[in-house]
Amino acid sequence: MKYDFDHVIDRKLGKCRKWDNKILKEKFGLNENAIPMDLADLDFECSPAIKKAMVDRAALGDYGYTYAYDEYYDALISWNKRRFHVDIKKEWIKLTFGTCGTLHYIVQCFCKPGDAVMINTPAYDPFAEAVEHGGCRLICNSLKLENMRYYLDFETMEKQMVEEKVKLFIFCSPQNPSGRVWTKEELHRLSELCIKHNVLLVCDEIHRDVIFDCASFTTLWNAHEEIADYSIMCVSPNKGFNLGGLKSSYIIIKNKEIRECFLAYLQKVYVTSPHVFAIPAIVAAYNKSEEWLDELTQYISENFEIVYEWFETHMPKAKVMKSDSSFLAWIDMRDVFENEEEITRFFTEANISMVIGSYFVADGENWVRLNIGTQKSILKEALSRIGEVYARWEKKER
Template sequence: MKYNFDKVINRKESNCRKWSNHVLKEKFDLDETAIPMDLADIDFECAPAIKEAIMKRASVGDYSYTFISDEFYESVINWNKRRFNVDIEKEWIKLTFGTVSTLHYIVQAYTKIGEGVLINTPAYDPFAEAIENNNRKLYCSPLKLEDNRYYLDFKDIESQMKTGNIKVYIFCSPQNPSGRVWTKDELYQLSELCLKYNVLLVSDEIHRDVVFKGDKFISLWNAHPEIQRTSIICVSPNKGFNLGGLKTSYVLAQNKEVREILLEQLKSNSITSPNVFAIPAITAAYDHGEEWLDEMGEYVYGNFEIVYDFFRNNIPEAKVMESDSSFLAWIDVRGLFKNEDEAKSFFKAANVTMVVGSYFVQDGEGFIRLNIGCPRNTLNEALNRIKHTYETLYCK
């Protein structure tokens, strides 16, 4: 590999939330020796092109209000075409301050108090927060678990659209926490239902930059010829390129009427000039970071293979779901722990953090999520701690 993903950087020096001694103590009652595998960011040094672009911008010595340059739009258009075969135009792109806050704005813009928003569960908890914090009604359609893989329940989705007052469907593609990449046929069926029941389909595609084994990620807009007119795509370089601290993402809205409703909502929330380092970071990532991203994805897939083998050979009661994307391992631990309290106690004893399945709104109980986007030394040390704890507690 051209890039060194084995390099361990001291993220405590950057005031990183995941590695913060204060957070480890307050949230998990662990000390500074703990290995955090909870928060969804990666532990690799960022792509050199991004670092160089930010340092160049910082050297100017002017950090006042800025604007969105044509260079940004060109980078976004070219990246979406080159990487995902999605044709977009400048007018369809709107830079926002992070996907989570954008979901709040979308819920505010396209629904009224008391109206419904649908999600699939288990789901990233801020999906539900964006709905419930704005006094909208949360509808959940559980994913079907078959042979340790998730599938959409189209009958249940249609039943909820038919009987509920659902105006918006927030859909995760690829899916978090499982890393499931949806097929074109699945996306087509989903689009058909949204068109049939006049539901705005919001596709969160922030994990799409890291996809394994040649699995072809299909963007929503390439799945159905009519879905562009009644959908929004949420995009971010934050997961693949680890830019979460810049609070930067963007949305794609082709339909002018749909787009103007969102722009009015953003205006009412005073979403104005971007983070001063955001534009140079994104353009550097998209224009010069593709090789780094591909190698990072290859490295993380190697981490998954290590994790698959580790649990299969050492803790077979835990079933790791095969992931198509990203750096988050979703593990069925119902055969190992009686409840989540036991799971928490186990990982506390191992001095490793994770996310319990109940965090993911509903239908995640009995699972845990481990972030394995880290150097091999870190991963192997965490797995050794888990193995030692398992042997101490369960192999007497």
Template sequence: MYDFDKRIDRTGTNSVKWETTNPDFNGDGMLPLWVADMDFACPPAVTEALIKRATHPIYGYPMKQSDYYQALQEWIARRYGVNVEESWMTSVAGVVPGIHVAIDAFTAPADKVLIQTPVYHPFAIAIENRGRQVVRSSLIENEGQYEMDWDDLAQKLADDHVKLMILCSPHNPIGRVWTRQELERLGNLCVEHGVIVISDEIHADLVYEKGSHIPLYALSPEVANHSVTFHAASKTFNLAGLFTSYMLTTNQQLLRDFNGMASKMGNEHINLFGMEAAVAAYRHGEAWLDELLVYLHKNAVYLHEYVTNRLPEVSMNVPQATYLGWMDFRKLGLNQTELNHLIRREAKLGLNDGMGFGAEGEGFQRINFACPRALLVEAMERLEQAIHRK
């Protein structure tokens, strides 16, 4: 049994989450529940592997060893029931850097890239940073339940200038796990219109119904051939600071194009300790993850039940995946500036402003519930008191 209730002091560890000077997240007396890392110790096997490697006093340039890719293959086979080839894989320092590389590798400056909003904000930033045009297709929301807008997608994917789509699967911040039928329909649309799909599956291991996530490369050969998938151990095992992720595609031309652009951009290297940590996590961290998922789900249920029973002006559905809650404050009747003031200055909570994920996030805040329950209890009590003072 792992003790996820244990509060670990992260001050003095150079933690962005706890020690940044941004007053929106870490102002005086605020509880930071924003950036997506966890306040839990990683699996013991990871710490042991890092200590063992650290005892060798030379930390020179590493190779991308076969052991690393083999551990990924074993993990994918166990968790998703899919057999993948090492020749389909490459590595990059992070999913966001990888998306930057992919945009440059697969599009030209005049091209358009489609995203489904509200969505993880670095997608739009990456597209704009690479000099491409963002095309947004809003997800359809009905009482907190989100679906793809198929008519809108079909229309926008038919634009000859849309060459690429970035899919968030599972979706951040809404916590949806897309069904096989949805992914097949989307994939077939992209194949029909010659649009390559970048599938960000960094939260794929954090699903609450085991086996519910369908990787894009597990679909038809045609869909797989029109896509690349990014994944990492970082969210799963709380290793984000080790900057190690991988990209997988069955399409060898896309793989060559990606590797060539990564080299051109000086982005082809990954972290020595990140590889050691990933191998240890994938081979020895599964029991830890299974216990973690039970704890996270209970945290999500706690938040849902708290606002349902005590704060009817607020709602939050239990997500199907991720440790991120999408909290709806629209019944309070506040504009976004007023809502942010309530959350940050009155309740003293460092949450993510929903507008950061797109215009569809107006009236929402994103909360990171990957922390000991006691912190969530404190956070909800602060929120309740702030709302009742309003």
């Protein structure tokens, strides 16, 4: 590899929330030697092009208000065309301050209190928070688990849409926490249901940059010829390029009526100029860091292979779902532990933070999500700790 992803950086120096000793102690009961595998960001140094762009911008010594200038739009349009084969226009794009906050705004803009909003479960909990904080009714459509792979339950989905009068659907593609990449046929059928029942489809594609088989991924707008007029795309460089601290997400809205309605709402809540470092970072990511991203994806794919093999060999009762994307391992612990209290005690003893399955709204109880977007040395140390604790637990009553 051209880039050294094995190089360990001290993320505590940058006051990284994921690695902060105080947070790890207060939230998880862990000590200063903990390995954090909960928060979904990467442990790697960003691409050299991004780092140079940030250093060059910082050297100017001017950190006043900025704006989304032409280089930004050109980079986004080129990236979406080159990487995902979708044509977008400048006027369809709006930079926002993070996808989670944007979901809150979308729910509040397009729904009235009491309206029904659908999500698939298990789901990233902020999806549910956006619905509930908007005073809306949360409609959970459970994913079907077959042979350790998730599938969309279209029959139940349509029934719920009709009976609950669903107004909006927050959909995750690729799916979090499983990393499932939906097929073009699945996305087409989903689109047809949303169009048929007049459901605004909000598609979160923030995990799409790290795909292990690029040919397998279809962006929503390429799955159905009409869905672009019935949807809002939420996109971000934050996961693949590790820019979460820059609040550099963006949305793409083709439909003029939907777009103008939402932009008017963003004016009400005063979403204005972007973070001064966000624009140069995104431009460097999309224009000069594609090779870096490809190598990162290969490295993470190798990490998954390490995880699959380790659990199959050392902890076979735990089942790791095969992931198509991202850096989050979704592990079924139902045959290993009796309940989530046991799981939490186990990982606390291993001095590892994780995300417990019940966090994911519904259908995730007694599962665990581990962030494996880290150096192989750290990953192997984490697995070693899990193995040592598991060996002790197998010898004693819990």
